[in-house]
Amino acid sequence: MNKSVAISKEKKIKDFRIIILPSGRNKIGAIQTKDYGIVAYLDEKDFEKIGEMIYWAFNESDDKVIENLSDTKIEKRFYNCSSFRKVTNEYNEVWLEFFKEIYSISLLKKDGDAFVAFENENKEVVKHIFKEKPTALELGRKVMKMFEYKERYDGLIE
Numbered sequence: 513m514n515k516s517v518a519i520s521k522e523k524k525i526k527d528f529r530i531i532i533l534p535s536g537r538n539k540i541g542a543i544q545t546k547d548y549g550i551v552a553y554l555d556e557k558d559f560e561k562i563g564e565m566i567y568w569a570f571n572e573s574d575d576k577v578i579e580n581l582s583d584t585k586i587e588k589r590f591y592n593c594s595s596f597r598k599v600t601n602e603y604n605e606v607w608l609e610f611f612k613e614i615y616s617i618s619l620l621k622k623d624g625d626a627f628v629a630f631e632n633e634n635k636e637v638v639k640h641i642f643k644e645k646p647t648a649l650e651l652g653r654k655v656m657k658m659f660e661y662k663e664r665y666d667g668l669i670e
Contacts, residue, residue: 563648
């Protein structure tokens, strides 16, 4: 089974919003976020709590087809934004993926109205593959490290 979890962090250093969304499948089989998730305001050092919430969403993710979708758009439901373009401008995103028995996290970047794989200055995708299932603490720490890397790259922090 392939699973993925979308983790978004507001582009702020303090009092940031973090959104963690489990996934299922749409009617044609593509990955789709579910209509529920976690919206939290945590301290950036709450690594274990962040990892625990990611694992909750991971356990909620599956390959089942999502039949009944909410009419409320995702940008209003979770991000409190007026459009998805605003989401891509105000949030960074990381995906936890479990594919072929491998756990990996990938940093994404804004590309128009969507998120795509983030490449560093050497044109390498910023991704981390775990040798085994990480603990909640390891997962939370690595996810927040990726967000910090992207914020430094964007000039939000020095």
